[in-house]
Amino acid sequence: MVSTSWSVVLVIKxxxxxxYQSSVSPAAWACDKTSLSITQQRTPLLVAGKPEWxxxxxxxxxxxxxxxxxxxxxFSTAEDVDPSILxxxxxxxxxxxxxxxxxxxxxxxxxxxxxxxxxxxxxxYSSTLGCR
Numbered sequence: 001m002v003s004t005s006w007s008v009v010l011v012i013k014x015x016x017x018x019x020y021q022s023s024v025s026p027a028a029w030a031c032d033k034t035s036l037s038i039t040q041q042r043t044p045l046l047v048a049g050k051p052e053w054x055x056x057x058x059x060x061x062x063x064x065x066x067x068x069x070x071x072x073x074x075f076s077t078a079e080d081v082d083p084s085i086l087x088x089x090x091x092x093x094x095x096x097x098x099x100x101x102x103x104x105x106x107x108x109x110x111x112x113x114x115x116x117x118x119x120x121x122x123x124x125y126s127s128t129l130g131c132r
Contacts, residue, residue, distance in 0.1 A: 033124045035061035036068065036104075040119050047115035048078035055122060056111040057098060064103035064130035071123045072096035077114035085112045095125055103130050 037058050045052040059065050070086075073094040081087075089095040099110045114120070 031061035031063050031065075031129055033065075033068075033127045035059060036065060036124045036127060038070075038122050038124065040122075042119070043113065045115075050078045050115040050117055052079060052113055052115045053119050054111060054113050056109050057104070057122075057124075058109040059104040059106060061129070062106050062131070064105045065127040066103040066130060067101045067126070067128040068098040068104070069095040069125040069127070070098055071125050072120070075114075075120050075122075077116055079113060079115035081112050081114055085110060096122075 037060060039056050039058075040053050043052040043054050057068070057070075069089060071094065072086075072088070075096070084100050086096050086098060089097050104110060
C-alpha cells in the first residue's frame with residue numbers, strides 16, 4: 001500500500017514537471033547561469049608593471065543569455081577595460097555588467113583583459129535566458 005501511494009505522488013510531480021517543461025523551450029531545460037563558463041589566463045604582457053590577464057566568458061547553453069552580471073566587488077585594474085564589455089552595475093557596484101547586457105549566443109564568448117598582481121575571481125551572479 002505504501003508503494004502505491006508513493007507512485008501516485010511521483011506521477012503527480014512528473015505531471016507538473018511536464019506541464020512546466022511544455023511552456024519552456026526544450027533547449028532551456030538544462031540552462032542557467034552555470035551554462036556560462038569563465039576562464040582566465042595570464043598573457044605575456046606587463047601593464048604598468050602588473051601582469052595582464054585575459055578573461056573569456058563563454059555560453060554553452062543552446063539559448064542566448066543576456067543581462068549577465070559578474071561578481072566584481074574589489075576589482076581593480078591598471079589597464080582600462082572597455083565599459084561596453086565590462087562595467088560596474090548602476091544598481092550595485094559589487095556586480096559588473098558584461099557586454100552591455102546584450103545576449104551571448106551558443107558557442108559565442110566575450111573577452112576582456114585587465115592588469116593586476118593576481119587574477120581576480122569573477123563569478124556569474126545572474127543571467128537571463130533568451131528562449132522560453
